[in-house]
Amino acid sequence: MDFNATLIGEMISFAILIWFSVHFIWPHINKAIEDRQVKIAEGLNAAERAHAELKSADVKVAGEIKQARQQASEIIDKAQQQANQIIEKARAEAIAEINRLKASAQDDIASLAQRARDQLREQVGALAVQGASKIVQREVDASTHKALLDQLAAGL
Amino acid sequence: MASEPTGGLTEYIQHHLKHLTPHTSEGGFWAVHVDSVTVSLVLGVLFCLWFWLKARKATAGVPGKGQAFVEIVLEFVDGQVKDVFHGDRRVLGPLALTVFVWVFLMNAMDLLPVDLLPWITEKFGIGHFRAVPTADINMTFAMSLTVFALIIFYSFKAKGAGGYMHELFTAPFGKHPLLWIPNFALNLVELASKPVSLAMRLFGNMYAGELVFMLIAGLFSAGAGLAGWALYGAGIIGYTVWGIFHILIISIQAFIFMVLTIVYISMAHDHH
Numbered sequence: 001m002d003f004n005a006t007l008i009g010e011m012i013s014f015a016i017l018i019w020f021s022v023h024f025i026w027p028h029i030n031k032a033i034e035d036r037q038v039k040i041a042e043g044l045n046a047a048e049r050a051h052a053e054l055k056s057a058d059v060k061v062a063g064e065i066k067q068a069r070q071q072a073s074e075i076i077d078k079a080q081q082q083a084n085q086i087i088e089k090a091r092a093e094a095i096a097e098i099n100r101l102k103a104s105a106q107d108d109i110a111s112l113a114q115r116a117r118d119q120l121r122e123q124v125g126a127l128a129v130q131g132a133s134k135i136v137q138r139e140v141d142a143s144t145h146k147a148l149l150d151q152l153a154a155g156l
Numbered sequence: 157m158a159s160e161p162t163g164g165l166t167e168y169i170q171h172h173l174k175h176l177t178p179h180t181s182e183g184g185f186w187a188v189h190v191d192s193v194t195v196s197l198v199l200g201v202l203f204c205l206w207f208w209l210k211a212r213k214a215t216a217g218v219p220g221k222g223q224a225f226v227e228i229v230l231e232f233v234d235g236q237v238k239d240v241f242h243g244d245r246r247v248l249g250p251l252a253l254t255v256f257v258w259v260f261l262m263n264a265m266d267l268l269p270v271d272l273l274p275w276i277t278e279k280f281g282i283g284h285f286r287a288v289p290t291a292d293i294n295m296t297f298a299m300s301l302t303v304f305a306l307i308i309f310y311s312f313k314a315k316g317a318g319g320y321m322h323e324l325f326t327a328p329f330g331k332h333p334l335l336w337i338p339n340f341a342l343n344l345v346e347l348a349s350k351p352v353s354l355a356m357r358l359f360g361n362m363y364a365g366e367l368v369f370m371l372i373a374g375l376f377s378a379g380a381g382l383a384g385w386a387l388y389g390a391g392i393i394g395y396t397v398w399g400i401f402h403i404l405i406i407s408i409q410a411f412i413f414m415v416l417t418i419v420y421i422s423m424a425h426d427h428h
Contacts, residue, residue, distance in 0.1 A: 005388070
Protein backbone atom coordinates (compact mmCIF):
# COMPACT_ATOMS: atom_id res chain seq x y z
CA MET A 1 0.00 0.00 0.00
CA ASP A 2 1.31 3.42 -0.89
CA PHE A 3 1.15 6.60 1.03
CA ASN A 4 -2.00 8.10 -0.45
CA ALA A 5 -4.90 10.47 0.04
CA THR A 6 -6.82 7.83 2.01
CA LEU A 7 -4.23 7.88 4.75
CA ILE A 8 -4.11 11.69 4.67
CA GLY A 9 -7.91 11.87 5.06
CA GLU A 10 -7.81 9.42 7.92
CA MET A 11 -5.03 11.39 9.61
CA ILE A 12 -7.05 14.60 9.30
CA SER A 13 -10.02 12.86 10.87
CA PHE A 14 -7.76 11.45 13.56
CA ALA A 15 -6.46 14.94 14.30
CA ILE A 16 -10.03 16.21 14.63
CA LEU A 17 -10.82 13.25 16.86
CA ILE A 18 -7.86 14.08 19.10
CA TRP A 19 -8.95 17.71 19.17
CA PHE A 20 -12.47 16.58 20.14
CA SER A 21 -11.13 14.35 22.90
CA VAL A 22 -8.90 17.09 24.26
CA HIS A 23 -11.75 19.58 24.35
CA PHE A 24 -14.79 17.53 25.24
CA ILE A 25 -13.69 14.26 26.84
CA TRP A 26 -10.45 14.98 28.66
CA PRO A 27 -11.92 17.88 30.72
CA HIS A 28 -14.45 15.49 32.28
CA ILE A 29 -11.77 12.95 33.18
CA ASN A 30 -9.49 15.72 34.40
CA LYS A 31 -12.27 17.14 36.53
CA ALA A 32 -12.91 13.76 38.11
CA ILE A 33 -9.19 13.45 38.84
CA GLU A 34 -8.93 16.92 40.32
CA ASP A 35 -12.12 16.45 42.34
CA ARG A 36 -10.62 13.31 43.77
CA GLN A 37 -7.36 15.08 44.58
CA VAL A 38 -9.24 17.90 46.30
CA LYS A 39 -11.41 15.43 48.22
CA ILE A 40 -8.40 13.45 49.43
CA ALA A 41 -6.49 16.63 50.32
CA GLU A 42 -9.49 17.90 52.28
CA GLY A 43 -9.89 14.59 54.04
CA LEU A 44 -6.22 14.50 55.00
CA ASN A 45 -6.36 18.13 56.14
CA ALA A 46 -9.42 17.43 58.25
CA ALA A 47 -7.73 14.43 59.81
CA GLU A 48 -4.63 16.48 60.56
CA ARG A 49 -6.72 19.27 62.01
CA ALA A 50 -8.60 16.83 64.18
CA HIS A 51 -5.30 15.35 65.29
CA ALA A 52 -3.94 18.79 66.21
CA GLU A 53 -7.18 19.64 67.98
CA LEU A 54 -7.00 16.43 69.95
CA LYS A 55 -3.43 17.24 70.93
CA SER A 56 -4.30 20.75 72.07
CA ALA A 57 -7.32 19.40 73.93
CA ASP A 58 -5.04 16.91 75.67
CA VAL A 59 -2.71 19.73 76.69
CA LYS A 60 -5.66 21.77 77.89
CA VAL A 61 -7.07 18.88 79.87
CA ALA A 62 -3.67 18.23 81.48
CA GLY A 63 -3.38 21.92 82.41
CA GLU A 64 -6.84 21.95 83.85
CA ILE A 65 -6.23 18.81 85.87
CA LYS A 66 -3.04 20.39 87.23
CA GLN A 67 -4.90 23.56 88.10
CA ALA A 68 -7.70 21.61 89.77
CA ARG A 69 -5.17 19.62 91.78
CA GLN A 70 -3.51 22.84 92.87
CA GLN A 71 -6.83 24.34 93.82
CA ALA A 72 -7.76 21.25 95.76
CA SER A 73 -4.50 21.30 97.70
CA GLU A 74 -5.00 25.02 98.38
CA ILE A 75 -8.47 24.31 99.68
CA ILE A 76 -7.13 21.52 101.88
CA ASP A 77 -4.41 23.82 103.24
CA LYS A 78 -6.94 26.53 103.94
CA ALA A 79 -9.26 24.06 105.62
CA GLN A 80 -6.44 22.80 107.81
CA GLN A 81 -5.52 26.35 108.72
CA GLN A 82 -9.11 27.09 109.52
CA ALA A 83 -9.39 23.93 111.61
CA ASN A 84 -6.26 24.93 113.52
CA GLN A 85 -7.65 28.39 114.06
CA ILE A 86 -10.93 26.97 115.30
CA ILE A 87 -9.13 24.64 117.66
CA GLU A 88 -6.95 27.51 118.92
CA LYS A 89 -9.96 29.67 119.41
CA ALA A 90 -11.85 26.92 121.19
CA ARG A 91 -8.85 26.29 123.44
CA ALA A 92 -8.56 29.99 124.26
CA GLU A 93 -12.24 30.21 124.95
CA ALA A 94 -12.13 27.13 127.11
CA ILE A 95 -9.18 28.53 129.09
CA ALA A 96 -10.99 31.82 129.52
CA GLU A 97 -14.11 29.98 130.62
CA ILE A 98 -12.08 27.94 133.04
CA ASN A 99 -10.46 31.04 134.45
CA ARG A 100 -13.81 32.76 134.71
CA LEU A 101 -15.36 29.74 136.46
CA LYS A 102 -12.33 29.48 138.70
CA ALA A 103 -12.60 33.14 139.64
CA SER A 104 -16.31 32.92 140.34
CA ALA A 105 -15.78 29.76 142.39
CA GLN A 106 -13.07 31.52 144.37
CA ASP A 107 -15.46 34.44 144.87
CA ASP A 108 -18.13 32.02 146.04
CA ILE A 109 -15.68 30.33 148.34
CA ALA A 110 -14.57 33.67 149.70
CA SER A 111 -18.12 34.90 150.29
CA LEU A 112 -19.16 31.57 151.84
CA ALA A 113 -16.15 31.67 154.14
CA GLN A 114 -17.00 35.23 155.05
CA ARG A 115 -20.59 34.23 155.76
CA ALA A 116 -19.47 31.26 157.83
CA ARG A 117 -17.08 33.50 159.67
CA ASP A 118 -19.88 35.99 160.34
CA GLN A 119 -22.19 33.22 161.50
CA LEU A 120 -19.48 31.82 163.71
CA ARG A 121 -18.85 35.24 165.09
CA GLU A 122 -22.56 35.60 165.92
CA GLN A 123 -22.67 32.15 167.40
CA VAL A 124 -19.50 32.85 169.35
CA GLY A 125 -21.30 35.94 170.70
CA ALA A 126 -24.28 33.84 171.68
CA LEU A 127 -22.07 31.16 173.17
CA ALA A 128 -20.18 33.77 175.09
CA VAL A 129 -23.42 35.19 176.44
CA GLN A 130 -24.62 31.71 177.37
CA GLY A 131 -21.28 30.91 178.95
CA ALA A 132 -21.18 34.19 180.77
CA SER A 133 -24.79 33.84 182.00
CA LYS A 134 -23.97 30.42 183.25
CA ILE A 135 -20.95 31.81 184.98
CA VAL A 136 -22.83 34.71 186.63
CA GLN A 137 -25.79 32.46 187.24
CA ARG A 138 -28.16 34.96 185.97
CA GLU A 139 -29.72 36.05 182.90
CA VAL A 140 -27.58 38.36 181.10
CA ASP A 141 -29.75 40.74 179.24
CA ALA A 142 -28.51 40.25 175.79
CA SER A 143 -30.00 43.48 174.68
CA THR A 144 -28.30 45.51 177.39
CA HIS A 145 -25.02 43.94 176.62
CA LYS A 146 -25.55 43.85 172.93
CA ALA A 147 -23.16 46.58 172.28
CA LEU A 148 -20.54 44.86 174.34
CA LEU A 149 -21.13 41.53 172.68
CA ASP A 150 -21.04 42.99 169.23
CA GLN A 151 -17.81 44.63 170.08
CA LEU A 152 -16.52 41.27 171.31
CA ALA A 153 -17.72 39.47 168.20
CA ALA A 154 -16.15 42.07 165.95
CA GLY A 155 -12.94 41.53 167.84
CA LEU A 156 -12.83 37.86 166.93
CA MET B 157 -6.44 12.58 -5.61
CA ALA B 158 -4.28 9.52 -5.66
CA SER B 159 -5.93 6.75 -7.57
CA GLU B 160 -6.52 3.37 -5.96
CA PRO B 161 -3.40 1.38 -6.74
CA THR B 162 -5.18 -1.92 -7.12
CA GLY B 163 -8.82 -2.57 -7.76
CA GLY B 164 -11.71 -0.90 -5.96
CA LEU B 165 -13.29 -0.64 -2.56
CA THR B 166 -13.96 -4.35 -2.31
CA GLU B 167 -10.34 -5.19 -2.73
CA TYR B 168 -9.37 -2.42 -0.34
CA ILE B 169 -11.60 -3.89 2.34
CA GLN B 170 -10.62 -7.46 1.62
CA HIS B 171 -7.03 -6.42 1.88
CA HIS B 172 -7.68 -4.85 5.25
CA LEU B 173 -9.61 -7.79 6.62
CA LYS B 174 -6.74 -10.15 6.07
CA HIS B 175 -4.72 -11.01 9.13
CA LEU B 176 -0.98 -11.15 9.30
CA THR B 177 0.04 -14.80 9.35
CA PRO B 178 3.35 -16.53 8.80
CA HIS B 179 3.61 -17.54 5.13
CA THR B 180 4.50 -21.10 6.03
CA SER B 181 1.16 -21.75 7.67
CA GLU B 182 -1.38 -19.68 5.76
CA GLY B 183 -4.89 -21.01 6.22
CA GLY B 184 -4.05 -23.93 8.44
CA PHE B 185 -4.54 -24.55 12.12
CA TRP B 186 -1.18 -22.97 12.90
CA ALA B 187 -2.12 -19.77 11.07
CA VAL B 188 -1.24 -17.56 14.01
CA HIS B 189 -2.57 -14.04 13.66
CA VAL B 190 0.69 -12.33 14.45
CA ASP B 191 -0.88 -8.88 14.28
CA SER B 192 -3.55 -9.61 16.92
CA VAL B 193 -1.10 -11.40 19.16
CA THR B 194 1.50 -8.63 18.89
CA VAL B 195 -0.86 -5.73 19.45
CA SER B 196 -2.68 -7.42 22.33
CA LEU B 197 0.59 -8.40 23.99
CA VAL B 198 2.04 -4.91 23.61
CA LEU B 199 -1.12 -3.36 25.04
CA GLY B 200 -1.26 -5.92 27.86
CA VAL B 201 2.33 -5.22 28.81
CA LEU B 202 1.67 -1.47 28.59
CA PHE B 203 -1.33 -1.82 30.89
CA CYS B 204 0.64 -3.89 33.40
CA LEU B 205 3.62 -1.53 33.37
CA TRP B 206 1.42 1.52 33.67
CA PHE B 207 -0.62 0.28 36.62
CA TRP B 208 2.39 -1.41 38.22
CA LEU B 209 4.41 1.80 38.15
CA LYS B 210 1.52 3.81 39.57
CA ALA B 211 0.89 1.19 42.24
CA ARG B 212 4.57 1.07 43.16
CA LYS B 213 4.81 4.82 43.52
CA ALA B 214 1.40 5.10 45.17
CA THR B 215 1.29 7.44 48.13
CA ALA B 216 -1.17 7.46 50.98
CA GLY B 217 -1.25 11.24 50.77
CA VAL B 218 -2.76 13.40 48.07
CA PRO B 219 -2.29 11.39 44.84
CA GLY B 220 -0.77 12.81 41.71
CA LYS B 221 -2.93 12.98 38.61
CA GLY B 222 -1.68 9.66 37.28
CA GLN B 223 -2.31 7.87 40.54
CA ALA B 224 -5.70 9.52 40.94
CA PHE B 225 -6.69 8.28 37.48
CA VAL B 226 -5.58 4.74 38.24
CA GLU B 227 -7.42 4.91 41.56
CA ILE B 228 -10.59 6.08 39.85
CA VAL B 229 -10.43 3.21 37.35
CA LEU B 230 -9.69 0.73 40.13
CA GLU B 231 -12.48 2.02 42.34
CA PHE B 232 -14.93 1.95 39.45
CA VAL B 233 -14.13 -1.67 38.59
CA ASP B 234 -14.07 -2.72 42.25
CA GLY B 235 -17.44 -1.04 42.75
CA GLN B 236 -18.90 -3.04 39.87
CA VAL B 237 -17.51 -6.27 41.30
CA LYS B 238 -18.77 -5.39 44.78
CA ASP B 239 -22.27 -4.76 43.47
CA VAL B 240 -22.56 -8.17 41.85
CA PHE B 241 -20.29 -10.49 43.78
CA HIS B 242 -20.42 -10.78 47.55
CA GLY B 243 -17.46 -13.04 48.15
CA ASP B 244 -13.70 -12.73 48.30
CA ARG B 245 -12.77 -10.20 45.63
CA ARG B 246 -9.04 -10.89 45.59
CA VAL B 247 -9.21 -12.84 42.33
CA LEU B 248 -12.30 -11.44 40.67
CA GLY B 249 -11.32 -7.80 41.27
CA PRO B 250 -7.97 -7.92 39.44
CA LEU B 251 -9.53 -10.16 36.77
CA ALA B 252 -12.26 -7.60 36.11
CA LEU B 253 -9.71 -4.78 36.08
CA THR B 254 -7.54 -6.63 33.59
CA VAL B 255 -10.47 -7.48 31.36
CA PHE B 256 -11.79 -3.92 31.42
CA VAL B 257 -8.56 -2.04 30.78
CA TRP B 258 -7.13 -4.55 28.33
CA VAL B 259 -10.28 -4.81 26.26
CA PHE B 260 -10.62 -1.03 26.33
CA LEU B 261 -7.06 -0.54 25.10
CA MET B 262 -7.49 -3.15 22.37
CA ASN B 263 -10.78 -1.57 21.33
CA ALA B 264 -9.12 1.84 21.34
CA MET B 265 -6.82 0.68 18.55
CA ASP B 266 -9.92 1.08 16.41
CA LEU B 267 -9.64 4.84 16.80
CA LEU B 268 -6.27 4.94 15.07
CA PRO B 269 -6.55 5.65 11.36
CA VAL B 270 -7.37 2.34 9.78
CA ASP B 271 -4.51 2.67 7.29
CA LEU B 272 -1.88 4.02 9.69
CA LEU B 273 -0.45 0.84 11.20
CA PRO B 274 -0.60 -1.15 7.93
CA TRP B 275 1.19 1.70 6.22
CA ILE B 276 3.93 1.68 8.86
CA THR B 277 4.32 -2.09 8.85
CA GLU B 278 4.53 -2.08 5.09
CA LYS B 279 7.67 -0.01 5.32
CA PHE B 280 9.14 -3.03 7.09
CA GLY B 281 7.88 -5.37 4.42
CA ILE B 282 4.87 -6.68 6.30
CA GLY B 283 1.74 -6.68 4.18
CA HIS B 284 -1.44 -7.33 6.09
CA PHE B 285 -1.73 -5.85 9.53
CA ARG B 286 -4.94 -5.50 11.52
CA ALA B 287 -4.53 -3.19 14.44
CA VAL B 288 -7.64 -4.13 16.45
CA PRO B 289 -7.17 -7.44 18.27
CA THR B 290 -10.78 -7.47 19.50
CA ALA B 291 -11.99 -7.37 15.91
CA ASP B 292 -10.33 -10.76 15.57
CA ILE B 293 -12.73 -13.51 16.62
CA ASN B 294 -9.80 -15.63 17.78
CA MET B 295 -8.86 -12.97 20.28
CA THR B 296 -12.37 -12.51 21.70
CA PHE B 297 -12.87 -16.27 21.91
CA ALA B 298 -9.53 -16.62 23.61
CA MET B 299 -10.72 -14.29 26.33
CA SER B 300 -14.22 -15.70 26.61
CA LEU B 301 -12.95 -19.28 26.76
CA THR B 302 -10.62 -18.27 29.59
CA VAL B 303 -13.63 -16.84 31.36
CA PHE B 304 -15.48 -20.09 30.57
CA ALA B 305 -12.69 -22.10 32.17
CA LEU B 306 -12.95 -19.89 35.24
CA ILE B 307 -16.72 -20.43 35.33
CA ILE B 308 -16.20 -24.19 35.36
CA PHE B 309 -13.38 -23.92 37.90
CA TYR B 310 -15.39 -21.79 40.30
CA SER B 311 -18.49 -23.94 39.85
CA PHE B 312 -16.50 -26.95 41.04
CA LYS B 313 -14.75 -24.95 43.73
CA ALA B 314 -17.92 -23.42 45.17
CA LYS B 315 -20.20 -26.47 44.98
CA GLY B 316 -17.85 -29.43 44.85
CA ALA B 317 -17.93 -32.03 42.09
CA GLY B 318 -21.02 -33.74 43.52
CA GLY B 319 -22.89 -30.53 44.15
CA TYR B 320 -22.16 -29.21 40.69
CA MET B 321 -23.23 -32.47 39.02
CA HIS B 322 -26.36 -32.47 41.12
CA GLU B 323 -27.12 -28.96 39.97
CA LEU B 324 -26.43 -29.75 36.30
CA PHE B 325 -28.88 -32.67 36.36
CA THR B 326 -31.63 -31.41 38.66
CA ALA B 327 -31.95 -27.70 37.93
CA PRO B 328 -34.04 -26.01 36.68
CA PHE B 329 -36.95 -28.49 36.22
CA GLY B 330 -36.63 -30.81 39.20
CA LYS B 331 -34.97 -33.96 40.45
CA HIS B 332 -37.22 -36.60 38.88
CA PRO B 333 -34.95 -39.08 37.01
CA LEU B 334 -36.96 -38.53 33.80
CA LEU B 335 -35.98 -34.86 33.93
CA TRP B 336 -32.27 -35.47 34.26
CA ILE B 337 -31.59 -35.44 30.53
CA PRO B 338 -33.63 -32.29 29.75
CA ASN B 339 -32.05 -30.52 32.70
CA PHE B 340 -28.57 -31.46 31.60
CA ALA B 341 -29.25 -30.48 27.98
CA LEU B 342 -30.58 -27.11 29.00
CA ASN B 343 -27.66 -26.49 31.33
CA LEU B 344 -25.21 -27.40 28.58
CA VAL B 345 -26.83 -24.90 26.24
CA GLU B 346 -26.79 -22.25 28.94
CA LEU B 347 -23.17 -22.95 29.73
CA ALA B 348 -22.08 -22.91 26.10
CA SER B 349 -24.00 -19.73 25.36
CA LYS B 350 -21.92 -17.78 27.84
CA PRO B 351 -18.52 -17.80 26.11
CA VAL B 352 -20.14 -17.67 22.68
CA SER B 353 -22.23 -14.59 23.47
CA LEU B 354 -19.32 -12.95 25.27
CA ALA B 355 -16.95 -13.42 22.35
CA MET B 356 -19.43 -12.77 19.56
CA ARG B 357 -20.74 -9.54 21.06
CA LEU B 358 -17.31 -7.96 21.38
CA PHE B 359 -16.10 -9.30 18.05
CA GLY B 360 -19.25 -8.21 16.24
CA ASN B 361 -19.13 -4.68 17.55
CA MET B 362 -15.46 -4.19 16.87
CA TYR B 363 -15.51 -5.90 13.48
CA ALA B 364 -18.50 -3.85 12.37
CA GLY B 365 -16.88 -0.69 13.66
CA GLU B 366 -13.70 -1.41 11.77
CA LEU B 367 -15.70 -2.21 8.66
CA VAL B 368 -17.57 1.10 8.86
CA PHE B 369 -14.26 2.91 9.17
CA MET B 370 -13.06 1.11 6.03
CA LEU B 371 -16.24 1.92 4.13
CA ILE B 372 -15.95 5.59 5.04
CA ALA B 373 -12.26 5.49 4.15
CA GLY B 374 -13.40 4.31 0.76
CA LEU B 375 -14.86 7.79 0.21
CA PHE B 376 -11.38 9.27 0.25
CA SER B 377 -10.61 7.72 -3.12
CA ALA B 378 -14.12 7.46 -4.50
CA GLY B 379 -14.03 10.01 -7.27
CA ALA B 380 -12.17 12.63 -9.19
CA GLY B 381 -12.64 16.34 -9.67
CA LEU B 382 -15.14 18.41 -7.72
CA ALA B 383 -17.31 15.43 -6.81
CA GLY B 384 -14.23 13.68 -5.56
CA TRP B 385 -13.31 16.59 -3.31
CA ALA B 386 -16.88 16.75 -2.00
CA LEU B 387 -16.75 13.05 -1.19
CA TYR B 388 -13.33 13.58 0.40
CA GLY B 389 -14.84 16.21 2.70
CA ALA B 390 -17.77 13.98 3.47
CA GLY B 391 -15.32 11.21 4.23
CA ILE B 392 -13.44 13.35 6.74
CA ILE B 393 -16.69 14.37 8.44
CA GLY B 394 -18.05 10.85 8.43
CA TYR B 395 -14.80 9.34 9.65
CA THR B 396 -14.61 11.86 12.49
CA VAL B 397 -18.24 11.47 13.53
CA TRP B 398 -17.98 7.69 13.51
CA GLY B 399 -14.74 7.99 15.47
CA ILE B 400 -16.40 10.11 18.14
CA PHE B 401 -19.32 7.71 18.31
CA HIS B 402 -16.86 4.85 18.46
CA ILE B 403 -15.29 6.24 21.64
CA LEU B 404 -18.65 5.45 23.26
CA ILE B 405 -18.83 2.00 21.68
CA ILE B 406 -15.36 0.89 22.74
CA SER B 407 -15.98 2.02 26.32
CA ILE B 408 -19.37 0.32 26.49
CA GLN B 409 -18.08 -2.90 24.97
CA ALA B 410 -15.16 -3.03 27.40
CA PHE B 411 -17.59 -2.33 30.24
CA ILE B 412 -20.07 -5.00 29.08
CA PHE B 413 -17.34 -7.60 28.70
CA MET B 414 -16.15 -6.87 32.22
CA VAL B 415 -19.61 -6.85 33.81
CA LEU B 416 -20.62 -10.11 32.09
CA THR B 417 -17.37 -11.71 33.23
CA ILE B 418 -18.17 -10.70 36.80
CA VAL B 419 -21.78 -11.84 36.50
CA TYR B 420 -20.91 -15.23 35.00
CA ILE B 421 -18.25 -15.98 37.60
CA SER B 422 -20.41 -14.81 40.47
CA MET B 423 -23.23 -16.99 39.10
CA ALA B 424 -20.82 -19.92 39.24
CA HIS B 425 -20.59 -19.25 42.99
CA ASP B 426 -24.36 -19.22 43.48
CA HIS B 427 -26.21 -22.31 44.54
CA HIS B 428 -29.51 -23.10 42.89
